[in-house]
Amino acid sequence: MSLYEKFRQGSVIALSRIISHIEDYAEGYQELLAALYRIKGNIYRIGLTGPPGAGKSSLVNRIAARLATEGNKVAIVCIDPSSPFTGGALLGDRLRMQDIPSDKGVYIRSMGSRGSSGGLAQATSNVVVALDAFGFDTVIIETVGVGQMEMDVIDECDTVVVTLVPESGDAIQALKAGLMEIADVFAVNKADRDGSQQMVYDLQSALEMRSQKAKWDVPIIPTQATVDKNCDKLLESILSHRSYLENNGELRDKRARQLRKRVEAVVLRRIQLDMAKSVMGETVLDEIVEKILRGEDDPFTAGRALYEKFKAVR
Numbered sequence: 001m002s003l004y005e006k007f008r009q010g011s012v013i014a015l016s017r018i019i020s021h022i023e024d025y026a027e028g029y030q031e032l033l034a035a036l037y038r039i040k041g042n043i044y045r046i047g048l049t050g051p052p053g054a055g056k057s058s059l060v061n062r063i064a065a066r067l068a069t070e071g072n073k074v075a076i077v078c079i080d081p082s083s084p085f086t087g088g089a090l091l092g093d094r095l096r097m098q099d100i101p102s103d104k105g106v107y108i109r110s111m112g113s114r115g116s117s118g119g120l121a122q123a124t125s126n127v128v129v130a131l132d133a134f135g136f137d138t139v140i141i142e143t144v145g146v147g148q149m150e151m152d153v154i155d156e157c158d159t160v161v162v163t164l165v166p167e168s169g170d171a172i173q174a175l176k177a178g179l180m181e182i183a184d185v186f187a188v189n190k191a192d193r194d195g196s197q198q199m200v201y202d203l204q205s206a207l208e209m210r211s212q213k214a215k216w217d218v219p220i221i222p223t224q225a226t227v228d229k230n231c232d233k234l235l236e237s238i239l240s241h242r243s244y245l246e247n248n249g250e251l252r253d254k255r256a257r258q259l260r261k262r263v264e265a266v267v268l269r270r271i272q273l274d275m276a277k278s279v280m281g282e283t284v285l286d287e288i289v290e291k292i293l294r295g296e297d298d299p300f301t302a303g304r305a306l307y308e309k310f311k312a313v314r
Contacts, residue, residue, distance in 0.1 A: 004035070007134065012107065015134050019109060022126045033126055041132035043075075046238055047157030049143045049182075054163040055189040058225035060142050063235050067138055068106050075107040075136040077127060079143050079153065107136070122265065125156045154182055156258060158251060159241045161234070163187045164203075166195035180206060183218055185237045191222035191229070216244055279309045 006014035022029050046063070048056045060076060067074045111124065124141060131139050143153055154160050162183040188199050203220050219237040223230045245251035284306075291297040 004032070010135075015107070015130065016109075019127050019130055022130060023111065023123055025123075029126075033129055036129050036133040039133040041135060043128065043132040043136050044138050044242060045128060045141065045157045045159075046138065047141045047143070047154045047160045048163055049154055049160065049179075050163030050187075050189075051165070052144070054165045055223075055225045056142050056163050059161075059163060059187060059189060059223065059231065059234065060140050062225055062228055062231035063238070064106055064140055066232065066235050072137045073105065073135060075131045075139045076109065077124060077131075077139060077141045078108065078110045079124065079141070080110050080112060107131070122262075124153050125262065128156065155261070158245065158254065159184045159238050161185045161187055161238065163189050164199065165190045166193045166199050184216065184241045185234070186218060186220040187234055188220060188222045189225055191224050196222055215248075216241065274314075275306070275310045278313050279306055 001009075003014050003017055007018055018032065022033065048060055050056055057078070060078075064074050064076055109127065111127065128139055128141075141153060141157060160182050162179045162185070164179075164186065165188070186203055188196055188203070190196070200220050200222060207218055207220075219240075221230055221234045221237055223234055225231060242251075245254065288297065288302045288306075292299060292302065
């Protein structure tokens with residue numbers, strides 16, 4: 001029996017091996033993904049982001065446990081810092097996720113960031129395709145922390161939960177980081193600490209400054225994940241956002257926009273690889289750089305010349 005056949009029959013071991021195959025961009029991974037894309041599932045994608053130390057893993061723990069107890073088939077994808085030696089995820093053991101019922105079949109997968117940003121969102125999205133085809137109802141994606149990498153990954157989600165703590169700075173910093181634009185739900189975690197209520201007020205004020213065109217009223221939930229306080233309300237807010245998206249047709253529109261970006265990314269990546277192979281080798285680039293350094297050329301003229309050469313050889 002092939003690996004794919006074992007996967008279709010529900011083998012978790014086959015699922016893990018297929019995910020590794022996809023993560024490593026191994027030979028034939030695109031053909032495999034093409035087959036998985038045609039196995040339509042109904043997975044809902046929840047993303048959690050926020051600064052390191054905000055308690056994202058603890059919140060994921062609570063949310064996943066509740067969903068699993070209610071009969072949902074849940075997967076968790078944790079994007080962790082990578083070992084500089086092996087490239088593997090440093091927190092792959094997920095020691096903080098101890099409350100998930102062992103008999104509920106929650107699947108946890110750690111993905112090392114490997115110092116990458118641009119390809120990470122694509123790799124994560126591809127892994128979610130496999131999880132969807134396997135039959136999971138919900139996937140929770142936990143990112144390393146706030147940054148460009150996270151913004152890319154979060155763009156693959158349906159509902160985005162931004163997790164903040166009182167000591168992570170004021171709401172204005174969150175606004176500067178672009179979090180106001182991506183957050184569907186705010187969780188002010190470790191709400192027993194000083195300054196948590198002020199952060200809630202600041203976030204409310206910052207949200208009021210946004211465009212009045214926003215139809216979804218972003219909830220702000222004070223939580224204490226370690227003692228499971230208000231985690232039920234956080235999940236209720238996530239499910240309310242899902243209902244909102246589904247009832248007004250925005251979920252389909254959102255996913256259509258995301259798929260459009262995926263197709264564009266595949267095309268642009270193929271052009272980039274073809275161009276690098278045909279006209280843009282290391283020696284050519286070194287020569288161009290030297291000419292620019294000597295003041296004999298510039299990046300724009302050189303770039304246009306390379307593109308014209310690429311069109312000619314095509």
